Amino acid sequence: MSADTSAREESTGGASPRAGPGATSTARPGREPRRQRSTLTSYGFLGPNLVLLGIFLFLPLGWAFLISFQESSGFGASGWVGLGNYRRLITDPTFWQSALNTAVFTLITVPLSLALGLGLAVLMNSVLPGRRLFRTLIYLPMVISGVATALMGVLLFDEATGILNKLLRGGGLAGVPWQSEGTAAFASIILVTLWIRVGFNMVIYLAGLQGISPELYEAAKLEGASSWQQFRHLTIPLVGPSTFFLLIMDVIYSFQVFDTIFVMTGGGPGRSTSVLVTYAYENGFVTRDQSYAAAIGIVIFLLTLIFTAIQWRGNRSRDTAG
Amino acid sequence: MASPLPLQGNPPAAPAAPTAGAVPRVRRVPAAQRVSAAARLGTAVAVGLVMMFPLYWMVTIAFSPNADVFSRELKIWPSEWTLDNFRTVFGSFPTATWFGNSVVITAIVTVLTVTVNLLSGYAFAKLDFRGKGVIFLLVLSTMMVPVQVLMVAQFRLVTELGIYGTFWAVILPSAASAFGIFLARQFIIAIPDELLEAAKVDGAGNIRIFLQIILPLCKPLIAVLVLLTVMYQWNDFAWPLIALKDSQLFTLPIGLLYLRGQYGADYGAIMALALVSITPIVIMFLAFQKYFVQGLARSGIR
Numbered sequence: 001m002s003a004d005t006s007a008r009e010e011s012t013g014g015a016s017p018r019a020g021p022g023a024t025s026t027a028r029p030g031r032e033p034r035r036q037r038s039t040l041t042s043y044g045f046l047g048p049n050l051v052l053l054g055i056f057l058f059l060p061l062g063w064a065f066l067i068s069f070q071e072s073s074g075f076g077a078s079g080w081v082g083l084g085n086y087r088r089l090i091t092d093p094t095f096w097q098s099a100l101n102t103a104v105f106t107l108i109t110v111p112l113s114l115a116l117g118l119g120l121a122v123l124m125n126s127v128l129p130g131r132r133l134f135r136t137l138i139y140l141p142m143v144i145s146g147v148a149t150a151l152m153g154v155l156l157f158d159e160a161t162g163i164l165n166k167l168l169r170g171g172g173l174a175g176v177p178w179q180s181e182g183t184a185a186f187a188s189i190i191l192v193t194l195w196i197r198v199g200f201n202m203v204i205y206l207a208g209l210q211g212i213s214p215e216l217y218e219a220a221k222l223e224g225a226s227s228w229q230q231f232r233h234l235t236i237p238l239v240g241p242s243t244f245f246l247l248i249m250d251v252i253y254s255f256q257v258f259d260t261i262f263v264m265t266g267g268g269p270g271r272s273t274s275v276l277v278t279y280a281y282e283n284g285f286v287t288r289d290q291s292y293a294a295a296i297g298i299v300i301f302l303l304t305l306i307f308t309a310i311q312w313r314g315n316r317s318r319d320t321a322g
Numbered sequence: 323m324a325s326p327l328p329l330q331g332n333p334p335a336a337p338a339a340p341t342a343g344a345v346p347r348v349r350r351v352p353a354a355q356r357v358s359a360a361a362r363l364g365t366a367v368a369v370g371l372v373m374m375f376p377l378y379w380m381v382t383i384a385f386s387p388n389a390d391v392f393s394r395e396l397k398i399w400p401s402e403w404t405l406d407n408f409r410t411v412f413g414s415f416p417t418a419t420w421f422g423n424s425v426v427i428t429a430i431v432t433v434l435t436v437t438v439n440l441l442s443g444y445a446f447a448k449l450d451f452r453g454k455g456v457i458f459l460l461v462l463s464t465m466m467v468p469v470q471v472l473m474v475a476q477f478r479l480v481t482e483l484g485i486y487g488t489f490w491a492v493i494l495p496s497a498a499s500a501f502g503i504f505l506a507r508q509f510i511i512a513i514p515d516e517l518l519e520a521a522k523v524d525g526a527g528n529i530r531i532f533l534q535i536i537l538p539l540c541k542p543l544i545a546v547l548v549l550l551t552v553m554y555q556w557n558d559f560a561w562p563l564i565a566l567k568d569s570q571l572f573t574l575p576i577g578l579l580y581l582r583g584q585y586g587a588d589y590g591a592i593m594a595l596a597l598v599s600i601t602p603i604v605i606m607f608l609a610f611q612k613y614f615v616q617g618l619a620r621s622g623i624r
Contacts, residue, residue, distance in 0.1 A: 041528050042451035049438040049503065050457075056498035057464050060475035067474055120369065126362055134366045136608070137373045139615060143607045145557035147575040148596040151582065152376040155383060155589050163379060166396045195376065203619045227358075256468040259559045263579065277470040285564060290474045297471040308466045 061301075067294040085295035095296070097271045098279040105186070105275060106254040109193050113250050114243060116194065117201020122235065124202065125209045139199040146196075146259025153192040153264050182272025185265050189273055192260055197253065201246055208242030209235070248311040252304060276300050384408070384593040391589050407594035411581070416570055417595060420577035424599075427492055427562075427573060428555040434497040436547045440540065443506020444532050448518060458507075461500045469560045477564055491565035492573070496555060502547050505620060509543040510536060546617035549610055556603055574599035 043050075071081045089095050124135050141149065156162050157178040165175035178188045212235070220230050236243075258277045261267065267274035267282065274282075276296060284293030383391060384407055386400035411417050445451070446458055469476075472495075480491040513536065521531050537544075559575045566572055569580060578595055585591050607614050 038449055039451040042445045042449040042454075045441045045445035045449065045528070045532075046457070049442040049461075052434075052438060052494070052498040053461065053464065053500065056476065056479070056495040057467075057472070057500075060472040060479055060495075061464075061467070063475035063478070064472060067478075123362060123366060123369075127359065128362055128366055130366070134370050136611060137370045139611070140377070140604070140607065141373065142618065143553050143557075143603050143614065144600050145559065145575050145603070147557075147559050147578050148380075148600050149376075151578060151592055151596050152380050155593060156376060156379060158587065158589075161391055161587065161589070163396070166394075170396050195373070200618060203615055207619055252466055256470075258468070258470065262560075263582075277468060280470045281473070281560070284470075284474045284477075290477075294474045297474065301467060301471040304466050304468065304471070305463070308463065 064294045064297055064301075067291050068298050070291050072289045072291040081291075085292050088292065089295060089299070094271055094274065094279065098267075098274045098276050101186075101271075101273060102255050102275040105190065105193075105257070106251055108190055109197065109254045110247065110250040112190075112194055113197045113201045114246055116198045117246065118205050118236075118239065118243075120198060120202045121205030121209055122231065125206060135202075138202055141196045142199040144196075147263055149192060149196055150260045150263035153188060153260070157188040157264075179265075180269055182269055185269060185273050189257075189261055189264055192264065193254070193257060196260070197250070201250070204242050204246050205239055208239040212238045244314050245311070248307050248314070252307050255303065256300070380593045380596055383589050384597045386590060388588065388590050391587075407590040408598075410591045411594045411598065415577065415581055415584075415595075416572075417577065417598065419570060420572050420574050421598065423489070423571060424556060424573045427489055427496075428552055430489075430493050431496045431555045432548055432551045434493070435499055435502055435551050436544065438497070439499075439502030439506050439547060440537070440544070441532075442503045443510050444536055446503065446507040447510035448513075448515075448536075449528070461503055465500045465504070473561070473564055476561070480565060486565065487567045487571070489571065492558075492562045495561060495565075496558065499551075499554075502551065505547060505617070506540075506543060508620070509540065513539055542613070545610070545613050546620075549606065549613050550617045552606065553603055553614070 068085055069080055069082060071079045071084065120138060124131055124138070128134070156164055159165055159175060159177055159179050162178070165178070168175050176184050178184045216234055216238075217230055220234055225233070255275070256277055257275065258281070261273055261275055261278050262281065265273040267278045277300060280293050280296040280300065282293075283289045283296060382398075382400055385403050385405070386397075387402060387404050387406065390397050390401055442461075446454065476495055477486070480486045480495070485491045485494070517535055518531055521535055526534070557575065558573075559579075562573050562576050563579070566576060569577075572580060574595075578592070578599060581595055582592055
């Protein structure tokens with residue numbers, strides 16, 4: 001995704017072999033006559049990618065729309081039912097439960113990811129022995145597969161043999177019903193998601209923090225501002241662009257979380273951790289109601305599109321402002 | 323590594339003075355500051371322990387005898403170190419085959435994706451053509467679409483193409499990824515036009531310019547694209563789960579789920595296989611952390 005706001009572009013420097021401010025790609029006078037040939041050459045370069053994307057992305061996307069207007073009948077769909085599948089969605093309590101779970105999950109994980117990410121970024125940006133090691137530890141979960149992560153979650157949160165409940169019982173407390181009770185299962189998924197996600201939030205905030213001039217903090221100190229006041233009135237506003245970017249990325253991530261939930265709880269117990277993506281999978285490949293799954297997929301697609309569009313608008317307005 | 327995205331023009335690393343760790347200076351630091359430094363370190367250690375613990379526990383369980391897992395008492399260290407779980411995993415399951423499958427699929431997807439994304443990145447960055455803006459927007463708009471939107475239609479597509487259940491059913495849809503295009507375009511756009519103009523004056527065509535000028539300058543970009551694609555593909559789960567059916571053709575994540583289905587709560591074996599499956603990526607990450615972090619920050623994917 002367009003990770004780069006203009007602010008971050010400066011702060012990260014990036015991998016770009018940028019030679020100077022003059023190095024832009026704007027067309028210069030005298031190019032016009034070559035345009036025809038250039039278009040042909042360009043499509044030569046784009047060709048392989050466009051063929052792959054066309055066949056395996058755009059075609060299925062269009063096809064998914066069509067399938068969502070058909071009825072599922074055994075293998076392969078047949079018969080148009082118009083908006084039938086979408087009407088069914090409206091009256092399907094499991095769909096609404098999944099949508100609600102998705103929303104609650106997103107509303108809890110996103111602010112927590114942001115807050116933890118910013119807090120850790122400030123910490124890891126300060127004078128700290130072993131800073132590099134700590135950063136590595138926080139990044140590490142990002143690169144580990146969702147299935148392995150979820151299985152670690154299963155191991156830790158196992159009601160009978162998991163270490164968390166053993167610790168609680170060792171301390172004379174009752175074990176938490178991580179698997180048999182909906183709220184506890186939901187909490188376990190949130191904790192695992194935060195473990196995965198906090199590193200990404202920290203990376204982006206660190207880049208944002210490093211773009212802030214230290215003189216601003218010097219000035220604030222001279223004025224007698226406390227650390228909290230500096231954080232509240234300097235840091236938070238100045239990392240605003242990073243916050244906005246992360247907000248959108250975290251929202252998209254959270255409502256698309258599949259591996260963690262699918263492996264850890266499978267949507268259970270009951271429907272208490274079922275979300276839109278797991279419910280779509282269940283319909284498509286467990287109960288084999290593929291047209292209905294396609295309709296849920298289209299709903300997910302439209303939601304994704306809305307947030308992607310917000311992200312672009314945000315980027316563009318900041319770019320022109322900067 | 324002062325900055326997670328350290329390249330030219332290292333920005334002044336905020337309050338961190340270069341010699342902050344030196345002993346003579348510490349003595350001059352007031353007590354309040356020393357307390358806050360200790361608090362920071364304490365917090366960092368606590369966070370580090372929390373982040374490490376699940377990994378530590380996975381390793382511990384993988385090397386523990388089964389009795390430890392099911393014992394009611396708390397053991398924070400294996401009662402004895404054993405390779406039994408690894409013997410089970412490699413002996414009773416086609417783990418070596420799964421590992422090989424993951425390697426083959428990841429390698430092919432990476433070569434395909436990186437190649438086509440570099441080509442497109444060059445076109446979007448340096449060539450001028452009809453429909454550029456629209457196509458770029460269209461391509462980018464697909465980046466965030468999750469597999470659950472497409473899975474039913476993709477499943478039917480690979481079935482129609484006659485590749486369902488084969489490696490190609492995993493490889494081709496996975497290679498159709500747009501995230502690298504954005505990164506490639508951004509990197510290549512910053513290569514000075516003067517270099518390309520000079521080559522054109524010498525009579526070089528676009529293909530020669532791409533191969534002889536662009537590619538050699540793109541080494542950091544290629545490194546980032548390769549690492550991210552390898553990570554993404556190695557870890558990919560939802561689509562291979564749908565596209566593969568024969569357990570001999572499974573990739574490691576699918577094999578992990580399969581093992582769990584067979585062994586239920588035998589966490590020793592499951593953690594042994596989980597450890598086997600994450601080790602290559604963890605090593606890659608530790609070796610090339612700089613590129614990983616930079617790529618993740620700039621592409622926005624995880």
